[in-house]
Amino acid sequence: MKRISVIAAAVVAVLATAGAHARSLDAIQKDGTLRLATEGYYAPFAYFEGKKLTGFEVDLAELMAQKMGLKFEWKTISFDALLTGLKQDRWDLVISSHGITPAREKAVTFTAPHYCSGAQVIATDPAIKAGKDLAGKTISAQTGTTYLEYVQKNVPGVKRVVNFPTNEAAMNALMTQRADAWVTERFLAKEMLEKNKKIQFNQGELLFVEKIAAAVSLGNQPLADAWNHAFAESLKDGSYAKISQKWFQEDIRCPE
């Protein structure tokens, strides 16, 4: 009986890893197309203008593919399903504003960071602008993000944390007073607030800063290296600066 369960466990382990093989850089080069994934509801980083996916990370990833001598293909899916999809070999690389965290580093291999940014407190009440103002308040944030995790773990005395599948829904919670504050990324907040001028929002302080990178399947270092090589080139030849200026009117690369 014991032996059977040992065998069964071994079979389960094999099945769990089978089919979950990330494509090697060689295989991708042979195929000629890099399969990219993003959320697509995260302006100005990656979002839809009509049917067209566009944004800073879209321009950047397409430039990287070009520099790597590859064509590309995009898939969009909810934010919290992106990294799991790498494990299932549904795409080769995820670029969706993921902050590099120790927990994520156990599950995926990150590329060099392509920008640095911060989490910000957004509220209608001007008295709510920093971490200390969140005590006793209801806070909204997007599911699966470092913003949600930060508020849950590092802000003392929060009354309730409500999470939503998209940032838009998290912002709506604030607009409809189901939340007192919304925690999100500062450039995304700026863009969303400009589009919703009806409500007077205040962009508060940065709660923390993070290094944002693309991710490949855990251990697929050759692919990360090829991307990093193309990325280093873009920092040197001015093409990164150009894309960053286009979307932010400033250079958002991480300080060295």
Ligand code: ARG
């Ligand atoms: N930077 C945050 C994180 O790493 C939020 C990323 C959200 N990205 C998105 N495409 N919705 O969790």
